[in-house]
Amino acid sequence: MERSVTHVALFAALIAVLGLVPRIDLAAGVPITAQSLGIMLCGTVLGARRGALAVLLFLALVAAGLPLLSGGRGGLGVFVSPSVGFLIGFPVAAFVAGWMMERTSIAPGLAATAAAVVGGIGVLYVFGIAGMSVMLDKSLPEAAQIGIAFLPGDIIKAVIAGLVTATLARMRPGALLSRA
Amino acid sequence: MLTLTSPVDTWAHRIRPGVKLAVLAIWTLGIFWLQTPLSMAVAFAAVLGLVASGGGVFLARSVVVLRPLWPFIVLVGLWHLWIDAAAAGVVIVLRLIAAVMAANFVTMTTRLSDMIAVIERLARPLARIGLSPRVLALSMALVIRFVPVMGERLDQITEAWVARARRKPRWRVLVPATLAALDDADHVAEALRARGGVR
Numbered sequence: 001m002e003r004s005v006t007h008v009a010l011f012a013a014l015i016a017v018l019g020l021v022p023r024i025d026l027a028a029g030v031p032i033t034a035q036s037l038g039i040m041l042c043g044t045v046l047g048a049r050r051g052a053l054a055v056l057l058f059l060a061l062v063a064a065g066l067p068l069l070s071g072g073r074g075g076l077g078v079f080v081s082p083s084v085g086f087l088i089g090f091p092v093a094a095f096v097a098g099w100m101m102e103r104t105s106i107a108p109g110l111a112a113t114a115a116a117v118v119g120g121i122g123v124l125y126v127f128g129i130a131g132m133s134v135m136l137d138k139s140l141p142e143a144a145q146i147g148i149a150f151l152p153g154d155i156i157k158a159v160i161a162g163l164v165t166a167t168l169a170r171m172r173p174g175a176l177l178s179r180a
Numbered sequence: 181m182l183t184l185t186s187p188v189d190t191w192a193h194r195i196r197p198g199v200k201l202a203v204l205a206i207w208t209l210g211i212f213w214l215q216t217p218l219s220m221a222v223a224f225a226a227v228l229g230l231v232a233s234g235g236g237v238f239l240a241r242s243v244v245v246l247r248p249l250w251p252f253i254v255l256v257g258l259w260h261l262w263i264d265a266a267a268a269g270v271v272i273v274l275r276l277i278a279a280v281m282a283a284n285f286v287t288m289t290t291r292l293s294d295m296i297a298v299i300e301r302l303a304r305p306l307a308r309i310g311l312s313p314r315v316l317a318l319s320m321a322l323v324i325r326f327v328p329v330m331g332e333r334l335d336q337i338t339e340a341w342v343a344r345a346r347r348k349p350r351w352r353v354l355v356p357a358t359l360a361a362l363d364d365a366d367h368v369a370e371a372l373r374a375r376g377g378v379r
Binding site: 001002003005006007008009010011012013014016017018020021034037041045057058060061063064065066067068071073074075076077078079080081082083135136137138146160163164167168171172175 | 182183184185204208245248249252255256259268271272276279280281283284286287288290292295296299315318319320322323324326327329330331334351354355357358359361362364365366368369370372373377378
């Protein structure tokens with residue numbers, strides 16, 4: 001019980017810290033931050049249930065008024081902004097990524113990359129694009145065009161999530177709770 | 181850690197958080213129901229008046245925190261000029277600003293501890309499916325405590341890397357950072373158990 005609680009809490013903190021890392025701007029308004037990488041890692045390292053709980057805990061503190069989202073954003077405003085879909089998709093993305101990790105026995109690096117692509121990109125974009133479509137009053141294909149701008153950065157992040165998970169599995173096999 | 185609560189004391193700081201959140205929910209649903217540019221302009225002016233009632237410094241801060249919306253506003257603006265539907269574009273942009281500004285107003289006029297108390301109250305029914313309110317409170321406290329600790333740790337890892345290597349560390353700091361989080365989690369779990377555990 002204690003271990004579950006502390007893993008969930010510490011990974012929620014990890015998501016926040018990764019959002020504070022200096023970011024690289026691909027183009028104006030299209031920042032790459034490590035934050036969604038943190039979401040992917042929650043799934044691939046902690047597994048479905050604990051990964052999703054860590055993300056929910058993080059979002060609860062953002063809603064409470066802590067500026068923990070990348071770029072120092074936070075508070076209730078972000079939950080009515082056009083990117084709200086991505087926030088709603090975060091816990092689902094972590095859950096799906098974790099679920100995929102738990103259900104396969106292929107090499108952790110490969111499994112984590114695949115899980116990060118399906119959960120952290122596929123699932124997340126479905127929510128994110130639907131959110132932009134509603135908030136900006138645009139059709140789904142139109143909203144999808146905006147979402148595509150983030151795709152190159154997110155593919156890089158999914159590969160990195162795979163590399164990090166593979167290295168963790170090699171250095172500390174017992175720490176990979178998604179495979180425990 | 182800094183919170184988004186405004187240090188400028190306004191009348192709204194003294195209203196109960198539950199009331200503010202309920203009004204905000206109704207407001208947000210309401211402005212998504214308005215469709216004409218005129219009604220939306222009235223709603224927008226109302227939010228602006230509400231925020232301005234907090235004074236100049238408060239208003240300036242409220243405008244600054246809208247920064248992440250700019251790319252979307254520019255995008256929608258250009259799009260609607262292109263398809264020659266300016267009126268619809270005005271409605272979307274004003275609604276966006278009115279919704280976000282009102283939500284930020286509640287955040288800026290409510291203390292973090294009050295907001296956390298609301299979350300704990302809302303989560304009380306979850307006790308039936310096994311999430312006790314005390315576990316939730318402990319988890320939130322742990323996150324708040326560990327964000328600065330882990331931020332400092334990440335800086336140390338980066339500095340140590342820069343001292344050893346010529347190249348920038350980039351993603352490689354993530355492995356030690358994640359390992360540190362896993363180790364911290366084990367240590368804190370042990371410390372909790374030594375103090376009677378989580379119940």
